[in-house]
Amino acid sequence: MGRMILVSNRLPVTLRRGRDGAMDIVRSSGGLVAALGPIHEAGDGLWIGNVGDQLEPDVEKDLSRRRYVAVPVSNTETRGYYYGYSNSAVWPLFHYMPERAKFDRSQFETYRAVNQRFADQIVESYEPGDTIWVQDYQLMLVPRMVRERLPDARIGFFLHIPFPSSEMFRLLPERDEILRGLLGANVIGFHTYDYARHFISAVLRTLGIHMREGIAQLDGHRAEVGTFPIGIDTEAWRKLAVSRAAENSIRELRSYFGERRIILGVERLDYTKGIPLKLQAFRRLLTEHRELLGKVVLIQVVVPSREAIASYDEQRREIEQMVGQINGEFGKPGVVPIHYQHRSTPPAELAALYRIADVALVTPLRDGMNLVAKEYIACQVDGDGTLVLSEFAGAASELGEALRVNPWDVDGTAETIYRALEMDPMERRERTAGMFKRIRANDVHRWARLAIAAIERPAPAQFHAPEARDPDELAALIKPELEKAKRPAILLDYDGTIREFTEQPHEARPTESILRVLKMIERHEKAQLILVSGRDSHTLDDWFSGLAMTLIAEHGAWTRFSGESEWAMAGPVIDQEWKRTVLAMLNEYTRRTPGSSVEEKTTALVWHYRAADKDLGRWQARELTSQLEDYLANEPVEVIEGALNVEVRQQGINKATAYRTVEQALGPFDFHLAMGDDTTDEDLFSAIPDSGFSIHVGGGPSRAKESITSPSAARALLRALFNDRGPASD
Numbered sequence: 115m116g117r118m119i120l121v122s123n124r125l126p127v128t129l130r131r132g133r134d135g136a137m138d139i140v141r142s143s144g145g146l147v148a149a150l151g152p153i154h155e156a157g158d159g160l161w162i163g164n165v166g167d168q169l170e171p172d173v174e175k176d177l178s179r180r181r182y183v184a185v186p187v188s189n190t191e192t193r194g195y196y197y198g199y200s201n202s203a204v205w206p207l208f209h210y211m212p213e214r215a216k217f218d219r220s221q222f223e224t225y226r227a228v229n230q231r232f233a234d235q236i237v238e239s240y241e242p243g244d245t246i247w248v249q250d251y252q253l254m255l256v257p258r259m260v261r262e263r264l265p266d267a268r269i270g271f272f273l274h275i276p277f278p279s280s281e282m283f284r285l286l287p288e289r290d291e292i293l294r295g296l297l298g299a300n301v302i303g304f305h306t307y308d309y310a311r312h313f314i315s316a317v318l319r320t321l322g323i324h325m326r327e328g329i330a331q332l333d334g335h336r337a338e339v340g341t342f343p344i345g346i347d348t349e350a351w352r353k354l355a356v357s358r359a360a361e362n363s364i365r366e367l368r369s370y371f372g373e374r375r376i377i378l379g380v381e382r383l384d385y386t387k388g389i390p391l392k393l394q395a396f397r398r399l400l401t402e403h404r405e406l407l408g409k410v411v412l413i414q415v416v417v418p419s420r421e422a423i424a425s426y427d428e429q430r431r432e433i434e435q436m437v438g439q440i441n442g443e444f445g446k447p448g449v450v451p452i453h454y455q456h457r458s459t460p461p462a463e464l465a466a467l468y469r470i471a472d473v474a475l476v477t478p479l480r481d482g483m484n485l486v487a488k489e490y491i492a493c494q495v496d497g498d499g500t501l502v503l504s505e506f507a508g509a510a511s512e513l514g515e516a517l518r519v520n521p522w523d524v525d526g527t528a529e530t531i532y533r534a535l536e537m538d539p540m541e542r543r544e545r546t547a548g549m550f551k552r553i554r555a556n557d558v559h560r561w562a563r564l565a566i567a568a569i570e571r572p573a574p575a576q577f578h579a580p581e582a583r584d585p586d587e588l589a590a591l592i593k594p595e596l597e598k599a600k601r602p603a604i605l606l607d608y609d610g611t612i613r614e615f616t617e618q619p620h621e622a623r624p625t626e627s628i629l630r631v632l633k634m635i636e637r638h639e640k641a642q643l644i645l646v647s648g649r650d651s652h653t654l655d656d657w658f659s660g661l662a663m664t665l666i667a668e669h670g671a672w673t674r675f676s677g678e679s680e681w682a683m684a685g686p687v688i689d690q691e692w693k694r695t696v697l698a699m700l701n702e703y704t705r706r707t708p709g710s711s712v713e714e715k716t717t718a719l720v721w722h723y724r725a726a727d728k729d730l731g732r733w734q735a736r737e738l739t740s741q742l743e744d745y746l747a748n749e750p751v752e753v754i755e756g757a758l759n760v761e762v763r764q765q766g767i768n769k770a771t772a773y774r775t776v777e778q779a780l781g782p783f784d785f786h787l788a789m790g791d792d793t794t795d796e797d798l799f800s801a802i803p804d805s806g807f808s809i810h811v812g813g814g815p816s817r818a819k820e821s822i823t824s825p826s827a828a829r830a831l832l833r834a835l836f837n838d839r840g841p842a843s844d
């Protein structure tokens with residue numbers, strides 16, 4: 115196993131000039147350091163990140179002793195890359211606050227340049243076998259930049275903030291480049307299933323790439339989406355909560371606050387954390403329950419953050435003004451309702467606050483996960499705290515026993531705080547115990563283990579883009595095997611494979627030259643010719659009436675064996691209720707897309723857009739596919755985006771099952787030649803034995819071993835294989 119190369123915007127250390135004038139390297143605290151620090155220390159890998167501009171040589175040496183690699187970022191670049199694009203465009207937008215987002219092309223260009231510098235450093239440090247794991251929204255272009263230079267590297271990415279709904283994401287001017295950047299990774303990790311779902315739909319709607327079951331086969335690599343909710347170092351927090359330092363701090367707090375009940379808020383100063391609305395809810399609580407005055411206190415800890423951005427400064431002023439107003443309104447000598455601090459807090463002091471607080475108010479407007487909620491639960495060694503948690507924090511999907519609030523509903527939040535204060539001690543304990551168990555089992559070490567295992571897992575049967583071959587060259591390769599065979603099977607798709615697409619589906623009748631080729635194969639004394647098509651049985655009957663080959667219609671739903679005139683059904687037609695609504699949806703898209711049409715089959719419905727404007731058609735196909743997938747999630751059908759069509763068909767019927775039916779009836783075969791051009795043919799390619807020849811027509815990624823450029827090249831190949839009287843014209 116190779117090394118782990120961790121990559122994050124900041125290295126987990128800060129440089130501080132000591133009294134003697136020399137630079138000290140101080141380890142930072144925070145969730146990411148707690149998560150990745152142990153992995154870095156236990157292994158022999160590297161951590162790549164920035165610690166500021168120019169480094170003194172001594173410092174650089176010290177860093178490299180700890181296996182840290184610094185990427186220099188100048189102050190001007192930090193303004194464009196970090197304060198600019200990362201935190202003034204991506205951060206607000208991904209937290210559903212587009213009105214705060216500033217989109218500035220030149221800041222994006224700085225973001226791109228700094229991402230490129232990170233990627234260059236990764237490439238320089240990389241050794242074959244290493245795993246690369248890139249963290250967070252400041253580095254979203256890095257996976258692709260690295261992939262371009264290291265096509266075989268194992269690359270993971272993790273997003274610590276929400277991935278918004280595609281309707282929000284599409285506001286981002288650089289949406290295409292950002293998504294392509296992320297898709298350079300093998301595994302793109304998110305905290306929750308919702309974020310992963312949003313990403314999949316953004317990729318479909320923006321790029322038209324269909325991540326079936328969260329997986330996309332791209333040129334040369336496979337990208338997969340994963341859900342890994344981050345945890346905390348539960349054990350460490352537990353220990354800290356009972357440490358001597360924490361006990362001392364608790365004693366001090368107790369002697370100061372006496373019997374007063376303590377409500378706690380801890381957050382980085384950030385407008386996503388919903389501090390002003392929380393203060394409003396606290397004011398409402400005091401207004402509604404005057405009796406609480408002097409009996410409860412809110413300790414609000416605000417950790418300084420991103421002070422160079424104006425909106426953060428405004429947020430600070432707003433909070434401080436509100437704190438002043440509430441204290442002015444409700445305070446009297448000896449009674450200060452809100453104790454506010456704006457500075458960073460040592461971990462032991464924080465643990466003491468968590469432990470002593472009767473209620474924690476974690477009420478962000480949006481939050482990727484929120485570690486404070488989990489740290490609060492971990493520190494409930496006495497089991498008597500109550501967590502009030504916003505439904506807009508990622509943590510809400512794991513912490514079901516918390517009292518859930520909508521932070522926008524100020525009255526509702528005030529009532530819930532009251533309920534938390536009044537809660538029966540037994541109920542508090544039960545709720546906390548349930549959450550604690552979960553937080554201990556799913557701690558940060560498990561998070562890292564699972565994510566890394568997913569990144570390092572070898573991808574099953576990679577799709578690749580096989581190099582297209584010349585028909586004669588390919589024929590020379592196949593012919594000796596064909597001649598040896600006693601019972602060869604020739605499995606051909608029709609549209610797009612041996613027949614060029616036409617404007618209207620019904621215009622794609624076989625040409626003279628196609629019929630000639632097929633007859634040529636039929637004349638072969640041993641070969642079994644099988645046409646495996648998505649077309650319906652009537653069309654195939656009509657078009658191939660003079661031929662005796664075996665026909666498969668509707669991707670395997672129907673079979674007409676060689677020499678017979680009756681069609682047999684592959685299996686029972688299941689419940690067709692879905693068809694009515696789907697048909698209505700397809701008709702609606704047909705109305706909206708001039709030139710498109712609907713085809714009805716027994717087990718499927720198809721929307722064709724080959725005659726429509728290609729751009730409009732593709733756009734509509736994406737919209738339609740994602741709508742269908744939402745709508746049909748629980749139906750026994752699958753949605754397939756084909757070449758110039760979208761098909762909804764009954765599950766469990768495909769070209770692989772069709773092949774098996776034919777093999778049972780006519781086989782066993784000792785030679786296989788399978789040709790096809792679209793997604794439905796991939797099933798066939800994977801069904802034939804490894805020794806067979808699978809040939810993809812038209813280029814692009816495929817499971818097939820070989821590739822050929824066009825239907826006319828496909829016909830030339832067949833002629834070369836089956837016409838022993840030399841080449842004939844098309």
Ligand code: GDG
Nearest residue numbers: 143144145274344382417457458459481482483484485486
């Ligand atoms: C982002 C996402 C996601 C508290 N006081 C100080 C201090 N802390 C620590 C806390 C906690 C961390 O900071 C805050 O983590 P959060 O998760 O609450 O929020 P973000 O900083 O916004 O983190 C978030 C997280 O990434 C992990 O994926 O959960 O959704 O927004 O651990 O204990 N840290 C320092 N000084 C303090 O005074 N250094």
